[in-house]
Amino acid sequence: MRCSLKKLNVQAGKPIAFLHASDARILGVHPGDRILIRTNGTKEIAVVDVTTTFIKRRELGLSDEVIRSLNLSLSSSIEVQPMKFAQSSILLKQKRECDPYTEEQLKKIMGDIVSGALTEAEIAYFISGINYCGMSLQETRSLVNAIVSTGTKLSWGTKKCADKHSIGGIPGNRTTPIVVAICAAAGVIMPKTSSRAITSAAGTADTVETLARVNFSVRELQEIVYKTGACLAWGGSLGLAPADDKIIQIEKILNLDPEPQLLASILSKKIAVGSKYVLIDIPYGLGAKVTRKKALDLKKKFLKLGTSLGLIIQVVLTEGSQPIGDGIGPSLEMRDIVRVLTKNNSPQDLEKKSIFLAGKILEMTKKAKPGKGAALARKMLSNGSAFVKFKEIIEAQGGYVRELPLAQYKKTLFASATGTIEAIHNRLINTTARIAGCPQDKASGIDLHVHVGDKVKKGEPLVTLYAESLFKLKSASTFFITDHPIELG
Numbered sequence: 001m002r003c004s005l006k007k008l009n010v011q012a013g014k015p016i017a018f019l020h021a022s023d024a025r026i027l028g029v030h031p032g033d034r035i036l037i038r039t040n041g042t043k044e045i046a047v048v049d050v051t052t053t054f055i056k057r058r059e060l061g062l063s064d065e066v067i068r069s070l071n072l073s074l075s076s077s078i079e080v081q082p083m084k085f086a087q088s089s090i091l092l093k094q095k096r097e098c099d100p101y102t103e104e105q106l107k108k109i110m111g112d113i114v115s116g117a118l119t120e121a122e123i124a125y126f127i128s129g130i131n132y133c134g135m136s137l138q139e140t141r142s143l144v145n146a147i148v149s150t151g152t153k154l155s156w157g158t159k160k161c162a163d164k165h166s167i168g169g170i171p172g173n174r175t176t177p178i179v180v181a182i183c184a185a186a187g188v189i190m191p192k193t194s195s196r197a198i199t200s201a202a203g204t205a206d207t208v209e210t211l212a213r214v215n216f217s218v219r220e221l222q223e224i225v226y227k228t229g230a231c232l233a234w235g236g237s238l239g240l241a242p243a244d245d246k247i248i249q250i251e252k253i254l255n256l257d258p259e260p261q262l263l264a265s266i267l268s269k270k271i272a273v274g275s276k277y278v279l280i281d282i283p284y285g286l287g288a289k290v291t292r293k294k295a296l297d298l299k300k301k302f303l304k305l306g307t308s309l310g311l312i313i314q315v316v317l318t319e320g321s322q323p324i325g326d327g328i329g330p331s332l333e334m335r336d337i338v339r340v341l342t343k344n345n346s347p348q349d350l351e352k353k354s355i356f357l358a359g360k361i362l363e364m365t366k367k368a369k370p371g372k373g374a375a376l377a378r379k380m381l382s383n384g385s386a387f388v389k390f391k392e393i394i395e396a397q398g399g400y401v402r403e404l405p406l407a408q409y410k411k412t413l414f415a416s417a418t419g420t421i422e423a424i425h426n427r428l429i430n431t432t433a434r435i436a437g438c439p440q441d442k443a444s445g446i447d448l449h450v451h452v453g454d455k456v457k458k459g460e461p462l463v464t465l466y467a468e469s470l471f472k473l474k475s476a477s478t479f480f481i482t483d484h485p486i487e488l489g
Helices: 021-027 064-070 088-097 103-115 120-133 137-148 176-185 204-208 218-228 242-254 259-272 292-308 330-342 348-364 373-382 385-396 426-435 470-483
Strands: 002-007 016-020 034-039 042-051 059-062 078-082 162-166 190-194 230-234 277-284 312-319 409-414 419-424 445-448 461-467 486-488
Touching: 016 021, 016 034, 016 064, 021 042, 021 078, 034 064, 042 064, 059 064, 088 103, 088 120, 103 120, 103 137, 103 242, 120 242, 120 259, 137 242, 137 259, 137 292, 162 176, 162 190, 162 259, 162 348, 176 190, 176 204, 176 230, 176 330, 176 348, 176 373, 176 385, 190 204, 204 230, 204 330, 218 230, 218 385, 230 385, 242 259, 259 277, 259 292, 277 292, 277 348, 292 312, 312 348, 330 348, 330 385, 330 445, 348 373, 373 385, 409 470, 426 445, 426 470, 461 470
Parallel strands: 002 059, 016 042, 162 277, 190 230, 277 312
Antiparallel strands: 002 078, 016 059, 034 042, 034 078, 409 461, 419 486, 445 461
């Protein structure tokens, strides 16, 4: 069926096509089905929606995502046809019996996920199957290879290329920009791609975005890395492992993160970006994502899987029972980063952990002798080399280092009694910051004035909350007062 284009100026987050009900009947498609759109030798799969109001017969209303993908104009000739049954959908039932997938089968599934041939419900079925049945080491390795095969794989020649990853969950744990700056200053190539916040107050990409661009094409990223030796980019804009990006979207909806998919997601991204040396940080403890026992189990699996994939990999377990740094929220976390890099009133816990992680990478890449990595990392900080490199990266990404303004409205909350800080609950602190507007409102968040073990007197400040509106500030302060993220004993 030939159709004319109707621009709707709709950003749906996925390819959507609106058909008139009569055209849908002719094609034999229903809402939620897939159609294949062809034009000028290119094609795109889109999800169907049906209407009788704002779309005429032989018109095709498309979301902006499809229009950009196909480079369509109002004069474009568009051919529409129903999608054939995706063969990989049959494979999804395989996990119902807990039968293992081959690498070729997984490549077929991942390819259909990227093309849009599998529905969101089918992707959810796939995730649920993995969650229920698990995967062997070999099967997880095949999953990594299948995910990598769906996108571009970067290469940096003979240069030593490294990456670090934290499984997250700890507020303010913004070590990545500091580690990247230290290691790049010492000559390690670090094309760092990071995520945005899911349940936390800020992801690395959200924080870096306070100073510079983080959305780049692959070519732009390569230019930045060739120029500076590193980057601090948002991974979601690059399409290096697009199957994983789509799976993660469905995982968020399901609130599921099957362990094999977690392992495959992390390592596929490292392989796709061209990293040979990989450091995994697993924070554990009360309020962290995992217990120490679970962290040890994950460590063993990361090491086995990473080694089998040809990576030089180390895994470190770090204490994660309280926030790291003083600031929680994009701008406040960037403030802490700059303070560490300039040695100006830096949060000591953030500085110490960053030096520890950077030291491990410097030893892995043989930029430092065994046991001497932390000393070299500390030197890169104290002599200003890391800060110079950080500024270089930020400028290459179209920004500049400056003091960031904080949100217009603020409120300081005080200790109700004299005592010792016994606990600071990560989840409740993250929730408070998100109620205040994080990560969307980058200048909002929490400034922590205390840490576990500190002694405080009645009336001394515990936190200062920042928000872009009085309503958000009031809501955040009410939650804090009611749910007691900070325990005083």
